[in-house]
Amino acid sequence: MVNITxxxxxxxxxxxxxxxxxxxxxxxxxxxxxxxxxxNVFEMSKTAGLFAAKRTSDVIPDCHPLPIEYxxxxxxxxxxxxxxxxxxxxxxxxGVEVEAMHSASVVALTMYDMLxxxxxxxxxxxxxxxxxxGGKSDRKDSGEGIDASVIVCSxxxxxxxxxxxxxxxxxxxxxxxHVDINDYVVIPDEIKEIQEKxxxxxxxxxxxxxxxxxxxxxKRDVTPEAVRPLLEREIPGVAEAIRSYGxxxxxxxxxxxxxxxxIGDTLVIALPGSTKGAEESMDAIFPGILHIYKIxxxxxx
Numbered sequence: 050m051v052n053i054t055x056x057x058x059x060x061x062x063x064x065x066x067x068x069x070x071x072x073x074x075x076x077x078x079x080x081x082x083x084x085x086x087x088x089n090v091f092e093m094s095k096t097a098g099l100f101a102a103k104r105t106s107d108v109i110p111d112c113h114p115l116p117i118e119y120x121x122x123x124x125x126x127x128x129x130x131x132x133x134x135x136x137x138x139x140x141x142x143x144g145v146e147v148e149a150m151h152s153a154s155v156v157a158l159t160m161y162d163m164l165x166x167x168x169x170x171x172x173x174x175x176x177x178x179x180x181x182x183g184g185k186s187d188r189k190d191s192g193e194g195i196d197a198s199v200i201v202c203s204x205x206x207x208x209x210x211x212x213x214x215x216x217x218x219x220x221x222x223x224x225x226x227h228v229d230i231n232d233y234v235v236i237p238d239e240i241k242e243i244q245e246k247x248x249x250x251x252x253x254x255x256x257x258x259x260x261x262x263x264x265x266x267x268k269r270d271v272t273p274e275a276v277r278p279l280l281e282r283e284i285p286g287v288a289e290a291i292r293s294y295g296x297x298x299x300x301x302x303x304x305x306x307x308x309x310x311x312i313g314d315t316l317v318i319a320l321p322g323s324t325k326g327a328e329e330s331m332d333a334i335f336p337g338i339l340h341i342y343k344i345x346x347x348x349x350x
Contacts, residue, residue: 050111055332056142057294061183065149065176067133067157072170077126079167087163094133094159095122101155102137105148115141117148122156133157134179146181190339192228195257198250199223201235202243202262202272203322215261215327219320222331226339228257238263243275251315256342258315262322264306272319273306280310280317284341287318287334294333295326302326314345 071077080090087093099120106114119138124131135152137145157173164171201216213235220230232250236242243260250258263272277283287309295302305326308319316338320330 050113053113053142054298055329056184057333058141059183060138060140061144062136062138062181063144063146063149063178064134064136064180065146065153066179067135067153067176068174069131069133069157069160070172070174071129071131071164071168073168074129076164076168076171077129077131080131080164081126085163086166090160090163091124093163094156095124097159098122098133098135098152098156102135102148102152105151109147109151112147113141113143115139115143115145115148117145120152122152130174131160133160144181144184146178150176150178190336190343192223192226192257192336192339195339195342196229196231196255197223197257197259198232198246198255199230199234200243200246200258200260201233201322202238202260203235204237204269206262207235207237214324215320215322218324218328219259219261219331222328222335223257223259226336228339231255238269238271240271240275243272244279247276247279247312247317251312255315258317260317260319261327264308264319264321266304266306270306273308276308276310276317276319279312280308281312283308283310285309287338291320291330291333295329298329302329311341311345316341 079085083089102120103117106112116139117137118140121136123134133153133156135149137149139145154176161171161173199216199219201213205211206213216233220233223230236246247258260272263270288307291307292302305321307330310317320327
């Protein structure tokens, strides 16, 4: 199965449709009037569809087991066609399109099985996805038109004793979201130098400042102390999202002191200095964090 451990759980919805075509009005009448020998067609097939929704991962090899939190199966008769829709909701890391289509298809097959004794010309015309919502594909936030400065705060990297990987991981993530990188620097983990660099970036009109390193608990980790006094509006939810995401992967994330806030129209985010910590933090907040620029633009009008 595809690795989805880096994804966040969000509300996902999908609606699928199957169309069952019968050959005569007599078949429709038998369904509506509960005259089909095998029983109530709609109730039986609906039950089968509910089971199918929950068992999709058992029969489709690459489907992830996931919590089905809502299923609705509806029927609409249009002349000699019966349109079956299956709507499924979940809060999880991946979508429920296949679950909805599997459910609709099993409903259609159950109807076929129940009706074939009285109608030899039944046809399942189509099974298709009508709608899907949720996940990153629905979030249209893009970094186009946003420039960023990436600041690596590390005494050892500045001294040439270690190679920077966290900053480069942040750059790769930003570029994936179409953010332009206008500066990348490595500086010592010193309050004065961090503050001077941030002030310089803000004066130049940089829209996004990403800082990695110095968010731990040692006496040398001073990035939050450097950044916090400069912020005009702290955004605690960003650090909460990072910590919550990280906590699901390692208990040590609770020891990080990530920080985010605004200086004018510039967003400043301080992330952990480890490569894994930086990568996971970017996964936790992007692309959703880019929505802040729409909020800022809306507040200016």
